[in-house]
Amino acid sequence: MAGLRRFPPYLREMQEEIEGHARAYGLDFFPIIYEVLDYKTMNEVAAYGGFPTRYPHWRFGMDYEQLAKGYEWGLQKIYEMVINTNPAYAYLLEGNSLVDQKTVMGHVCAHVDFFKNNYYFSKTNRKMIDGMANHAALVRRHMARHGQDVVEDFIDTCLTLENLVDPMSPYITRVPTPRDEDAEDGDGGDDVPRLRAKQYMDKFINPPEYLEAQRKKKDEEKKKQRRRFPEEPQRDVLQFLIHNAPIDSWQRDILEIVRNEAYYFAPQAMTKIMNEGWATYWHSTIMTQRAATAAEIIDYADATAGVLATAPGRLNPYKLGIELFRYIESRWNKGQFGKEWDECDSLDAKRDWDRRLGLGRSKIFEVRRLHNDVTFLDEYFTLEFCIEQKFYSFGFSERSGNWEIQSREFKKVKDQMLRMLTNRGQPFIYVDDANLENRSELLLRHAHDGTDLDLGQAKDTLRALYKVWTRPVSLLTRVEGKGKMYRCDDGNITEKSAEFPA
C-alpha cells in the first residue's frame, strides 16, 4: 500500500504493553493489526471508510477532498481509525507523539472489544475487507461491460436510497403474517348461492336481477379483499426493489452491494455514542491508571480535553458516552438502583446513597454488551444526569431567525435526544403498495413523527426511485399538518393533497 510504513518495533512494544493493560481490565478483543500511515494515505483510507479497496465512485473522491482540505487548513486531523473485522485493522497517523499513539491504542482496544462483544455487531461480516474487495471487483467488471458512466450513475441512484433499510431486521425474524389461503380457494366458482327451486319456478324464486346484484356485490368485496402487495408495509425498501423492480441483473448486483454495505455500517451509526464513550472511557482509564508516565500526563490530558470539548448546539458523542458510562459505573458501585432506589423520594437520602456494592465495572461491561444508543439513553439518561451534565434541547426560532436553546426540562431534552437517535435520525419510510390503483405504481409512505421531510431532497429521491422502479412512484407524507401525495412520473413531480392516515 502506498504510504504504508513498516510497523516500527517501539510501537509494537507499546502495543503489547497497552493490550496487556486492556486485557487485565477485562477487555476482550480480536487481534489488532496496526498500520502507520502518512496523513495523505490516512485521508485516503478514511475516505474509503477505513477499507483498502472500495468500488470506484466519485463520492469517495469528494470525501477525500474534504478531509484533505480540513487537514491542510488545520481544522481537523484524524488521529485513529479502526474497522470492524477479525482481525481488526487500525491505522495510526505517522508523526503523532508517542503519548497520542498510546492513547489511540487504548482507544482502539476498546473499540475492538465493543465490535466483538456488542450485540448489534454480532451479525456483521467480520471478513468485510474481502467483502468490500469483492464488491469492488464486481462493480469494476460491470463498469468494463456497461460503461463507467452508466454504472456510476446507477450507483448514485442506489446511494440515494441507501438509508431506506431496516437496521433492526438482522436481529428480528420478521414472521410473515399467515395467509388466509382458504378464502380464495373456498368459493370455487363465482356463482352466488341460489335457493333450490323447481325449474319453472326458478325465475321467480331466484330473480335474475337479484342474482346479478349479488354477483356484483361479491365482486366488489373480492376486489376489496384482493391481496395488497406487499401485504405488510416494508421498511427494507432496498430489499423490496431487489426482489421486485424490473431491472437488469447488473443493476440488481449494484443494489445488493449498496444494501449490503449499508447493513454493514448500520450498527456503527446505531452505537456511535456508546462506542466512542466506551473507547474514551477505556483509553482514559488505561492512560491515567497504568500507561501514562508522569512526563506524559499533561499532553495526554490536553489531547483528551480536546476530544471531550463541547460546543453550543453540538452533541459530542465522546463526551456524552463517557459521562454516561461513568455515571452508570458510579451508580452501580454505590448501589443506586433497584426497587428501593426507585421508590426513594428523599433527595438527601439519594445524594448520600452508598451501599458500597462495587458492581459498577461489571455493570458497564453488561451495558456495552446489550445496548445500542437508543436503549442506552432510554435506560440510563436520568434526570440527575441531565441536570449534572447541563443538557438542553434546541430548535429553530422563527421569531428571532436563530437556533436557540429551547428547554432544560428533562422530559423535553430526553424526548428530543431519543427522537434524534431513533432510526439513526432519519425518517421512517415504508413501501406501502407496489400496485397503486392497479397500475403497478409504487407508493411509499412516510411514517410522520412530527418532523416534515426536506421536500427538495425528497423530490430528487423520488426521481431516483423512479429510475429503479421504471413506473411512477408516489410518496405519501404530511407537510405542515396536511397530507400530501407527491407523484413522480418520468422526472416530473406532481403534488396533490391526500388523506394521511394518522
Place this chain on the structure above:
Amino acid sequence: MSQRIDLDHGRFRQIIRGKIKQNLRKYISQGEMIARKGKDTVSIPLPQVDLPRFKWGDKQSGGVGQGDGQPGDALGQGQEKPGQGEAGDRPGEHMVELEVSLAELAEIMGEELELPRIQPKGTEKIIAWKDKFTGVRTTGPESLRHFRRTFRQALRRQLSLGTYDPKNPVIVPIRDDKRYRSWKSEPLPQSNAVIIYMMDVSGSMGDEQKEIVRIESFWIDTWLRSQYHGIESRYIIHDAMAKEVDRDTFFRTRESGGTMISSAYKLCAKMIEDEYPAELWNIYPFHFSDGDNWSIDDTHACVELLKHKILPAVNLFAYGQVESPYGSGQFIKDLSEHFDEDERVVTSEIKGKDAIMDSIKEFLGKGR
C-alpha cells in the same frame, strides 16, 4: 506518488467541472467569482454535490446540546443549523466552496465557449537561459567532479588491469578516471503578451457599464493568461484626454468630460511603439466605450490611428460597446464600416450582464 483515491478524486473533479460549465453563464454574468479571487485560484460556491436522501427538513428537527445558557439564548447567528446533532458524521449539506485554479477555469471556459487556442505570432522571445546538467565528461572543474562515476571508472580500470583486490578493496582514481558533470544552457523561449485595456470614463459611462467592463476584463484576462506565460496588463482611461492608470483607478475613476476616443488610441499607439515592439509581443488592445464620440472628425482620426499605427502591430483589436442610456452608440457602426473586412478588428455590443459571455466569445473566438 499516485494513490488509489486519485481516480475517484478525478471523477469528482470532473463532476465539479461539469457543474461549473453548466452554470458558467450565471457565474460570468454575476461576476461573483472576481470577488473570490485568490492568487491563482478562485473559490466557487456550488450547490451541494451530495446525493439527495429522504431526510428531515432542518427547521423542525432541532437537537440536543450540552453546556451553559438559558432557554431563549441563541446558539450562534444565522440560519445555519449548528453542529449536526445526529450520531452520523456526514458532512453538512449546503453550499460547498470549491477551489478551482485560474488555469482550470480558463480551460472550462475555453471548452464551454469553444474558444480556439491562440497561435502566438512571430518569433518567440528568448528571455532566459537555463543551465541544466545533462551528462558527464572527462574534463571540468573539480567542484563538479562526479564522485560515484569517477570511482566507478577507477574500479572498472582496476578490474580490467587485475589490480583490484577484493580482500583489500582500495580504489584509487587516477587522472583519466575523473568524470565531471557537464551542462548545457538551454534557452527558455517565451512568447510575451500584453493586454492594453482602454476605457471611456466620460460622464455617460455609469457604474453598471463599468461593472460589465470589469467582469468582462476579468474573463479576458483569465483566458489570455492561460494562453501566454507572463502576460502584462496596461490600463488607459480617457474622456477628452487619455492617461495611463493602475488597475484600481481604471475601474473606479469617473470623469464628466466629453469623449475623444482618439486620445486613447494615440496613447495606445505610443505605448506600443515605445515599449512593445510588434515582432516580439503579442498585443491585445481592448477598448470599451458607450460608443459616443465627440465628433466625426475625431472618429476619423481614430480610424486613421487604427489603420496605420495600431493594427499593424497587434494580434487583435477588440472594441466592446456597452449599452448606456446616454450614448448614441455610433462608434461601433463607424468601426464596422471601415474595418468590416479586417480580421484583426472585432467589435461587440454588450447589451447587459447576460450578454457578457457572448461578447467574450466574439472577442476570443477567432483564436488570434
